[in-house]
Amino acid sequence: MNGQEKPTSPRSWLDTPEEELAQALRALGQPAYRLKQVQHWVYRQGVLDFAQMSDLPQELRAALAERFVVAPLRVVRTLASADGWTTKYLLELPGGVSPGRKRPLPPATVETVLMRYDPTDSQRGRWTACLSSQAGCAVGCPFCATGQVGFFRQLTAGEIVGQLLVLNAALRARGERVTNVVLMGQGEPLLNVAAVWQAIERIHDPAGLAIGARHITISTVGIVPAIEELAERQTPVRLAVSLHAPNDELRTQLVPINRRYPLAQLLAACQRFSARTGRRVTFEYALIAGVNDSVALARELVRRIAPIPCHVNLIPVNPTPGSHFQRPAPDQVRAFQAVLHTARIPTTVRVERGIDIFAGCGQLRAEEVSTRQAVAAGR
Numbered sequence: 001m002n003g004q005e006k007p008t009s010p011r012s013w014l015d016t017p018e019e020e021l022a023q024a025l026r027a028l029g030q031p032a033y034r035l036k037q038v039q040h041w042v043y044r045q046g047v048l049d050f051a052q053m054s055d056l057p058q059e060l061r062a063a064l065a066e067r068f069v070v071a072p073l074r075v076v077r078t079l080a081s082a083d084g085w086t087t088k089y090l091l092e093l094p095g096g097v098s099p100g101r102k103r104p105l106p107p108a109t110v111e112t113v114l115m116r117y118d119p120t121d122s123q124r125g126r127w128t129a130c131l132s133s134q135a136g137c138a139v140g141c142p143f144c145a146t147g148q149v150g151f152f153r154q155l156t157a158g159e160i161v162g163q164l165l166v167l168n169a170a171l172r173a174r175g176e177r178v179t180n181v182v183l184m185g186q187g188e189p190l191l192n193v194a195a196v197w198q199a200i201e202r203i204h205d206p207a208g209l210a211i212g213a214r215h216i217t218i219s220t221v222g223i224v225p226a227i228e229e230l231a232e233r234q235t236p237v238r239l240a241v242s243l244h245a246p247n248d249e250l251r252t253q254l255v256p257i258n259r260r261y262p263l264a265q266l267l268a269a270c271q272r273f274s275a276r277t278g279r280r281v282t283f284e285y286a287l288i289a290g291v292n293d294s295v296a297l298a299r300e301l302v303r304r305i306a307p308i309p310c311h312v313n314l315i316p317v318n319p320t321p322g323s324h325f326q327r328p329a330p331d332q333v334r335a336f337q338a339v340l341h342t343a344r345i346p347t348t349v350r351v352e353r354g355i356d357i358f359a360g361c362g363q364l365r366a367e368e369v370s371t372r373q374a375v376a377a378g379r
């Protein structure tokens, strides 16, 4: 094997452009097909350790491990729900030098959730990965644990894809893989568009994770220019918009970025997205007792969204540590849903997942931080 100068610390394989990976392999005296071989292990086999890539020469495995780390995410903690179908991962991102960035990235922690649907049928079962796009979030929705801690930093494309690979590595033992992806974890994906789009292309790429566009969803609070841009992309992913209120006054309280992109603009962008892509938009509506769950507001919602091909997902809020927002009573949820059904707007109430493990956005991280603070304070 030819020599090549070793870097001082291993680089992220996922954040290194393909041309540079090919060049690194060439410098190690490897034939052109090696890159495909390694990518197959990473993306299709869910193997994140060069040492386990059994059809590579031993010497090459060691040389790659000196120069690269496949997915530099460390699992800090996992929590499985009592029913076993939802697992939440708290992941540490070491940061460091990243290609194309002037300054090293600071370390950060993010949450990633793995959810199993249709668990009664192992053939048709789907594994959905809920990925984070930012560490923290600047939008500041008051009902969200992430919104309460503020923005920390953007994630790189490799850190977004890396979350999925950590889940695939966990599923490998059962011979299964993630089948659906939602960018609905920590952060606002459309405020980190370049990295998110690069990650989606890798997730969709037949030579990458090969997940179909209709199995990939971007969930946004409504960054209007980015929604317009999304409608023009070649990869027609699904769009979910967190609405949470049918008028500007209430929505601005719940989703402060509504001041910048008010409802009329947002709904017009959703309508254009649907017309351009032929896809229904999913409207997410977090139901909060006594705040936005009245029948009158349900009727107002119908008036606003009726012209848009859509589906509404009602989400009774998760009890968040430190938040005064409460989950509505089941009767109230049913009454709200009935108004939408009567207007023939397809509406589901989100299957409650992992309430016992703080599955809502940012809640595990918040819980971990408060536990660490309590330990530090000797409580």
Ligand code: SF4
Pocket (backbone or CB within 6 Å): 137, 138, 139, 140, 141, 144, 145, 146, 147, 148, 185, 186, 187, 188, 221, 361
């Ligand atoms: S709900 Fe989403 S957009 Fe709002 S603060 Fe939380 S992570 Fe940010």
